[in-house]
Amino acid sequence: MLIDLTNIANSEEKIIHAEVPYKPEVFSSALGEFPIMGKTPVSLEIRNKGNRKLQIAGKMSFEAVIPCSRCLEDVSVRIDMDFEKSVDMKLSASEKIEELDEQNFIDGYNLDVDKLVYGEILINWPTKVLCKADCKGICSTCGVNLNLQTCDCDITDLDPRMAQIRDIFSKFKEV
Ligand SMILES: [Zn+2]
Numbered sequence: 081m082l083i084d085l086t087n088i089a090n091s092e093e094k095i096i097h098a099e100v101p102y103k104p105e106v107f108s109s110a111l112g113e114f115p116i117m118g119k120t121p122v123s124l125e126i127r128n129k130g131n132r133k134l135q136i137a138g139k140m141s142f143e144a145v146i147p148c149s150r151c152l153e154d155v156s157v158r159i160d161m162d163f164e165k166s167v168d169m170k171l172s173a174s175e176k177i178e179e180l181d182e183q184n185f186i187d188g189y190n191l192d193v194d195k196l197v198y199g200e201i202l203i204n205w206p207t208k209v210l211c212k213a214d215c216k217g218i219c220s221t222c223g224v225n226l227n228l229q230t231c232d233c234d235i236t237d238l239d240p241r242m243a244q245i246r247d248i249f250s251k252f253k254e255v
C-alpha cells in the first residue's frame with residue numbers, strides 16, 4: 081500500500097494519521113518462510129517537521145509462527161513493533177535510498193508501507209526461539225523429539241571418555 085506524501089511534504093507542521101492493513105500472510109527472508117497471523121493494522125503518524133523533513137512513526141503487532149531452535153516444533157511468537165524514521169524529502173531518489181540504509185520504502189513522493197513494515201519485521205525478528213525454556217530438543221542420534229518421548233540412545237552406554245567429550249560438545253552446541 082502506498083501513501084502519497086506530496087501534500088504533507090508541502091505543509092509545515094502538518095500531521096497525518098493512517099491505519100493501514102498489512103496484507104502479506106507469510107514473512108519470507110533468508111531464514112525461510114514463516115506464517116504471520118493476528119496482525120493489527122499498521123498505525124502511522126507522519127509529521128512534517130519543517131524544511132521538508134518528515135518524521136514517520138509506526139506501530140504494529142502480530143504473531144509469527146517460528147520453529148523452536150532446539151526441537152523444531154512450531155512456536156507462536158508475539159512481535160510488537162514500534163518504530164520511527166526520518167525522511168528528508170529534499171534529497172534525490174538515490175540520496176534517499178542511501179540515507180535510509182538501503183531501505184527503499186520511499187518511492188518518489190510515495191511511502192511504500194509494505195516495504196517499510198517488511199524492513200521493520202526483519203529488524204525485530206527474534207534470533208532464538210524456544211517452545212519452552214527447558215526444551216529438551218531432538219536426539220542427535222535417532223531424531224526423536226525428546227519433549228514427547230524418550231529413546232534408547234543412552235549416552236551412558238558409551239565409553240565414559242566419549243561421554244565426557246560429548247558433554248563438553250553439547251555445551252557448545254546449545255543454541
Ligand atoms: Zn522446543
Ligand SMILES: [Zn+2]
Pocket residue numbers: 219220221222223224231232233
Ligand atoms: Zn535417540
